[in-house]
Every structure is written in structure tokens, then in C-alpha cells.
Amino acid sequence: MHERSSVGELADRLRAELNRYSPGEKLPSSRALVERFRVSPVTVSRALARLAAEGLLVTRPGAGAFRAAPRTGARTVGDTDWQEVALSADSSAELVPRSVDASGVLASLASPPAGVIEFNGGYLHPSLQPERAMGAALTRAGRRPGVWARPPVEGSAELREWFARGIGGAVTAADVLITAGGQSALTTALRALAPPGAPVLVESPTYPGMLAIARAAGLRPVPVPVDADGLKPALLADAFRASGARAVVCQPLFQNPTGAVLAPERRPEVLRIARDAGAFVIEDDFVRRLAHEDAGPLPPPLAAEDPDGVVVHVSSLTKATSPSFRVGALAARGPVLERLRAIQVVDTFFVPLPLQEAALELVGSPAWPRHLRAVSAELRHRRETMAGALRSGPGDLTLPHVPSGGYHLWVRLPDGTDESALVAGALRAGVAVAPGRPYFSAEPPAAQLRLSFAAVAGTGEITEGVRRLRTACEEVLRRPGTALLPAAGDGHTGPA
Ligand SMILES: Cc1ncc(COP(=O)(O)O)c(C=O)c1O
Known part of the structure; x- marks a missing residue:
């Protein structure tokens, strides 16, 4: 299991157990937690730090971790409705809309839920980072x-x-x-x-x-x-x-x-x-x-x-x-x-x-060219694995172009596919994919998905992710009236 997810899981388990301790009571030592949960000391210290940041426990160097005293005094929650007016009302004729849509940016930064394969990531998996x-x-x-x-x-x-x-x-x-x-x-x-x-x-x-x-x-x-x-x-x-x-x-x-x-x-x-x-x-x-x-x-x-x-x-x-x-x-x-x-x-x-x-x-370090060479070989291997998996199955997912650089493939869906339904179906099947729509500033000419192969742990996840995506295609594309929208006109030409 990767460090990031094991920290999250350990923090969840400790959080669930915290009310067994009274405020101020000492938690088991880090060594005891390492042995009990079979994780590394780094994972334990990161999980404890996370709970400390949430105010659930206090760590004292050399002494251990203690359950924090509950917060005294209820937090007063006021009425923030006034902000809606303040953020939008303006007497001048506005050229710049004041609301900002960050969804396109957040999509490549968000972590998927535990157990979901990340085909929508925009960066290298931690194991590929130097x-x-x-x-x-x-x-x-x-x-x-x-x-x-x-x-x-x-x-x-x-x-x-x-x-x-x-x-x-x-x-x-x-x-x-x-x-x-x-x-x-x-x-x-x-x-x-x-x-x-x-x-x-x-x-x-x-x-x-x-x-x-x-x-x-x-x-x-x-x-x-x-x-x-x-x-x-x-x-x-x-x-x-x-x-x-x-x-x-x-x-x-x-x-x-x-x-x-x-x-x-x-x-x-x-x-x-x-x-x-x-x-x-x-x-x-x-x-x-x-x-x-x-x-x-x-x-x-x-x-x-x-x-x-x-x-x-x-x-x-x-x-x-x-x-x-x-x-x-x-x-x-x-x-x-x-x-x-x-x-x-x-x-x-x-x-x-x-x-x-x-x-x-x-x-300037000798590690840099080595790192770039290793990533370049690994990305090729991943790309070939993903392209191979996409091509060896029913023709719902077609690949107009396989690039020899970057970290993703752009996949064409059958005409009239409801991308959002397919993306939601894929998530239910355990793989997060990026819908094509946000990549267009106007009406898209076809239904498409972007599949990233850099943010996953390895080729095993790529093969499994494509299998899950096919399960979603089976479920969503073959069920009449769910994912196939009325054809938006003939002569669709894919952008790539
Ligand atoms: C085409 C393109 N340009 C720029 C960026 C911004 O990347 P960063 O700010 O991490 O350098 C991204 C990130 O996904 C991208 O895909």
C-alpha cells in the first residue's frame, strides 16, 4: 500500500478509537502502533500529526501522544448570507464576472476516494517522483x-x-x-x-x-x-x-x-x-x-x-x-x-x-538525468500497456492518436454518448476518468475521455482501470436510454 493512503487509513482507524481514551490520557506508544497496525514509523508519525492538526490529540516530544481536551464553548455560527450580496452586487457595469470556476483546475489536483484508480491525475505518481x-x-x-x-x-x-x-x-x-x-x-x-x-x-x-x-x-x-x-x-x-x-x-x-x-x-x-x-x-x-x-x-x-x-x-x-x-x-x-x-x-x-x-x-545533480531517463522509459511502458488494453476489447473506446510524450491518452467514445453518465458509471466501477467536455471552450464535436497513466501506481492498475472502465461502458452504453443521447448531427470529426 502506498504511504499516502496508509497514512489516511491509519488516521481513520485511530480517529474511530479515540473516544476509548479520556481527555489527557496517553495513547499507545508509536512503537506499539507500528507493531499493531504493521505500518512504518513514518506512517504512524504522519497519522498522529494529522490528528494533532485536527485538534483531536496533542503530541509532546519525548512523552508521547495524548487525547486532546474537548473544545470548550460552542462555536458560534453566525449568518453568512450577507456575503452572497457582497460578492456579487456591484453598481458598475462589470466586464469580469466575479465568480471563478475552479473545477477544471481542481479536477487534476483532487485525490480520488480510497480504492479508486486514478486515471484523471495530472502529475506523476509519488513512486515516479524524484x-x-x-x-x-x-x-x-x-x-x-x-x-x-x-x-x-x-x-x-x-x-x-x-x-x-x-x-x-x-x-x-x-x-x-x-x-x-x-x-x-x-x-x-x-x-x-x-x-x-x-x-x-x-x-x-x-x-x-x-x-x-x-x-x-x-x-x-x-x-x-x-x-x-x-x-x-x-x-x-x-x-x-x-x-x-x-x-x-x-x-x-x-x-x-x-x-x-x-x-x-x-x-x-x-x-x-x-x-x-x-x-x-x-x-x-x-x-x-x-x-x-x-x-x-x-x-x-x-x-x-x-x-x-x-x-x-x-x-x-x-x-x-x-x-x-x-x-x-x-x-x-x-x-x-x-x-x-x-x-x-x-x-x-x-x-x-x-x-x-x-x-x-x-x-544540477547526477540524479536528474537518471530520473528523466527512468520516467521516460516507465511512461512509454505505461502508455503501451494502456493503449494495448484499450485496443484489445470492444470498440467503444477508440484511440485516434497515441503520442510519444506526456502522460495521457485521449479516447473517443461512440457518437451520442452521455459523457457525464459514463464518467459517473466509471467512478461507481472504481476508476476516476476525466470527461472531455471541460477541454472545450464551446460545444464539443464528439464525446471523449482523457485517461492519464502517470498518476497510478503501475501497469497492474492500468490494466485493472481499463477493465473497470469497460464494465462501466457495458453498464452505461448498453442500457438503452441512459447514456446515449440523441445524435447531435452527423459528420462528427474528432479533434485528434
Ligand atoms: C497544459 C498544461 N499547462 C500548464 C499546466 C500547469 O501545471 P503547473 O502549474 O503544475 O506547472 C498544466 C497542468 O495540468 C497543464 O496540463
């Missing part, structure tokens, strides 16, 4: 003199240099800002490039977290379809003409969710079309470090082939490390860099220096 190397990097960073000092607001010079080298072309450290991961970089870029109410072109389908950022900033996402070769240039040109947008967000490498790679002949075209429209290309290069073992040489970032400063480049270390290793970069050339810098410093000041130093320690 936990030891990150820990060692953080320790070494913590010992560096001045590590708690205020860093330059643009980020540490060495780390900016490292990101610039990774991007290549004419990009230098002076063009780079260190950010708290990709999400923060995308937020800064969108806010910098489009005022509230403005249109912004987005790939269709695309990452729901980015659509959430755009909507929270009051922008109007305008979809531009993606096929197996990435953004369709003719439609991109049309969309710029029709909307007057000044920015397009695209993921040229292993696009989320389709896995598409922008074809070589389309790369200069996308840059030229944006340049002609007087617009920026926000390049979200989010999984460059998750190319699979069989990917072959990768195309460089668009930013490396952009003499005119059209590209605002986003990259992040989280996907190859851990969602908590929130270090990323924005790179841009020309006056736009000053705008990005100003927004970033106003919003967040800077990324904590200990984390920046830890990032430098990590990427």
Missing part, C-alpha cells in the same frame, strides 16, 4: 548562505540561465522570469496580453485550467481546432480575422489533451499568422521533460525559432517532479517582458528563494 533527489536538493539549498534573503524579483540569475539554455535559440537569461509553475506563468501571460473582455484564441480542445484562467480574467476564449498535427493554420488565420484577438495559447509539443505535436511545416506558419495579426503566441511547453523513450529527437520550442518576439514561452518543472515543486519560467523578448515582470511582481512578489535554489541543486 522524492529522494528533491529532498537532498532541498537540504543542500537550505544550507546555502543567504538562502532566506530576498531574491531578485525576476528570479535567481543561475536558474534563469538554466531555463534560457533549455529553450535555446537567441533566448538569454535576461529574457526569463522565474514563476511558481506553469499555472502562474499562464496567468501572468494572459493578464499581460489581453485586457478584460478581450478575445483570446485557444486550441480546441485544450487544458481546462488555462480556460479557467482566461475566464477568471474576463477574457473570451475563442476555439481553434487541433488535429493530429496540432493547430490548423487556416482556421487560426480565420479566427484572428474574425475575433481581432491579440494572443493565441498553444501547446506545440504533446498537446493536452490530444497529445498532438505541431507539424514541422505548421510551426513557421503559426508564427507568421500571429505576426501578421499583430498577436502573441503563448507557447505552453508543459511536458517537454516527459518525452517517452521512443520519442526520437524533439522539435525545439517555438521560442527558439522566433526572431521577432512573437512567442511568450511557458515551461515548468512540476510535471517531471511533483506538483509541489512549483518552479517554472516565462520567457519573452521585447517590451512585453516588462509588462510580464510588472504583473508577476505585483501579484506574487517572487518565488521563494529556497525553492529556486533547490531547483538548481536538483537539475
Whole structure:
């Protein structure tokens, strides 16, 4: 069992037993708990810490853990209804809706219920994260003199240099800002490039977290379809003409969710079309470090082939490390860099220096290339297992494209499938999958699912997860009138 779930289970069992002890009474020693529950000392201490944080027990170093005294005095619960008015009423004509929909972001951060296989995760399973190397990097960073000092607001010079080298072309450290991961970089870029109410072109389908950022900033996402070769240039040109947008967000490498790679002949075209429209290309290069073992040489970032400063480049270390290793970069050339810098410093000041130093320690250690090689081999193996399992069964789940990078597959469902019913059925069968709908900023052309193979424990869970998904298909698709909606018209074309 994995550490995370065993901590949760032990905490649940101890919580259930707590009322056997009177307030102030000592609980059994950690060693006794280790023996009784057959878990590690780390699991015991984390479970005790969790209960202490909930106020249920008190731990005293050297003395043990004691049941906490019950809270005295009932907590007064007032009436918070007034907040509904305060959060919405505004006498000015609002361009930016004040409610923010975080569901697209939370979907990739939530942990599924115990026993449910996580095909909807957006990050590496803890067993694939370089936990030891990150820990060692953080320790070494913590010992560096001045590590708690205020860093330059643009980020540490060495780390900016490292990101610039990774991007290549004419990009230098002076063009780079260190950010708290990709999400923060995308937020800064969108806010910098489009005022509230403005249109912004987005790939269709695309990452729901980015659509959430755009909507929270009051922008109007305008979809531009993606096929197996990435953004369709003719439609991109049309969309710029029709909307007057000044920015397009695209993921040229292993696009989320389709896995598409922008074809070589389309790369200069996308840059030229944006340049002609007087617009920026926000390049979200989010999984460059998750190319699979069989990917072959990768195309460089668009930013490396952009003499005119059209590209605002986003990259992040989280996907190859851990969602908590929130270090990323924005790179841009020309006056736009000053705008990005100003927004970033106003919003967040800077990324904590200990984390920046830890990032430098990590990427400079011999463990880093080893880790990347191991992940690249493992992701290929997982991808092949998932694709094989999906292909060896009834044809309900079709795979238009199998990418050689990233951490997920984009699966097409039979026309007219009710995605929500299938996703709910899958959860009942014990597998959490991501519905396709949130990946579209307008009506989707087909029913689809995104299945991640990175967040599960291993290939055994992948095979079992696909089996559970098939059980849900059996239940939901074959029962007439439940999951098949009336056909929404013929000629559906999948985006990938
Ligand atoms: C396409 C894409 N871009 C950016 C992000 C943001 O990732 P992070 O903020 O962890 O770097 C994600 C996360 O799922 C993503 O899928």
C-alpha cells in the first residue's frame, strides 16, 4: 500500500478509537502502533500529526501522544448570507464576472476516494517522483548562505540561465522570469496580453485550467481546432480575422489533451499568422521533460525559432517532479517582458528563494538525468500497456492518436454518448476518468475521455482501470436510454 493512503487509513482507524481514551490520557506508544497496525514509523508519525492538526490529540516530544481536551464553548455560527450580496452586487457595469470556476483546475489536483484508480491525475505518481533527489536538493539549498534573503524579483540569475539554455535559440537569461509553475506563468501571460473582455484564441480542445484562467480574467476564449498535427493554420488565420484577438495559447509539443505535436511545416506558419495579426503566441511547453523513450529527437520550442518576439514561452518543472515543486519560467523578448515582470511582481512578489535554489541543486545533480531517463522509459511502458488494453476489447473506446510524450491518452467514445453518465458509471466501477467536455471552450464535436497513466501506481492498475472502465461502458452504453443521447448531427470529426 502506498504511504499516502496508509497514512489516511491509519488516521481513520485511530480517529474511530479515540473516544476509548479520556481527555489527557496517553495513547499507545508509536512503537506499539507500528507493531499493531504493521505500518512504518513514518506512517504512524504522519497519522498522529494529522490528528494533532485536527485538534483531536496533542503530541509532546519525548512523552508521547495524548487525547486532546474537548473544545470548550460552542462555536458560534453566525449568518453568512450577507456575503452572497457582497460578492456579487456591484453598481458598475462589470466586464469580469466575479465568480471563478475552479473545477477544471481542481479536477487534476483532487485525490480520488480510497480504492479508486486514478486515471484523471495530472502529475506523476509519488513512486515516479524524484522524492529522494528533491529532498537532498532541498537540504543542500537550505544550507546555502543567504538562502532566506530576498531574491531578485525576476528570479535567481543561475536558474534563469538554466531555463534560457533549455529553450535555446537567441533566448538569454535576461529574457526569463522565474514563476511558481506553469499555472502562474499562464496567468501572468494572459493578464499581460489581453485586457478584460478581450478575445483570446485557444486550441480546441485544450487544458481546462488555462480556460479557467482566461475566464477568471474576463477574457473570451475563442476555439481553434487541433488535429493530429496540432493547430490548423487556416482556421487560426480565420479566427484572428474574425475575433481581432491579440494572443493565441498553444501547446506545440504533446498537446493536452490530444497529445498532438505541431507539424514541422505548421510551426513557421503559426508564427507568421500571429505576426501578421499583430498577436502573441503563448507557447505552453508543459511536458517537454516527459518525452517517452521512443520519442526520437524533439522539435525545439517555438521560442527558439522566433526572431521577432512573437512567442511568450511557458515551461515548468512540476510535471517531471511533483506538483509541489512549483518552479517554472516565462520567457519573452521585447517590451512585453516588462509588462510580464510588472504583473508577476505585483501579484506574487517572487518565488521563494529556497525553492529556486533547490531547483538548481536538483537539475544540477547526477540524479536528474537518471530520473528523466527512468520516467521516460516507465511512461512509454505505461502508455503501451494502456493503449494495448484499450485496443484489445470492444470498440467503444477508440484511440485516434497515441503520442510519444506526456502522460495521457485521449479516447473517443461512440457518437451520442452521455459523457457525464459514463464518467459517473466509471467512478461507481472504481476508476476516476476525466470527461472531455471541460477541454472545450464551446460545444464539443464528439464525446471523449482523457485517461492519464502517470498518476497510478503501475501497469497492474492500468490494466485493472481499463477493465473497470469497460464494465462501466457495458453498464452505461448498453442500457438503452441512459447514456446515449440523441445524435447531435452527423459528420462528427474528432479533434485528434
Ligand atoms: C497544459 C498544461 N499547462 C500548464 C499546466 C500547469 O501545471 P503547473 O502549474 O503544475 O506547472 C498544466 C497542468 O495540468 C497543464 O496540463
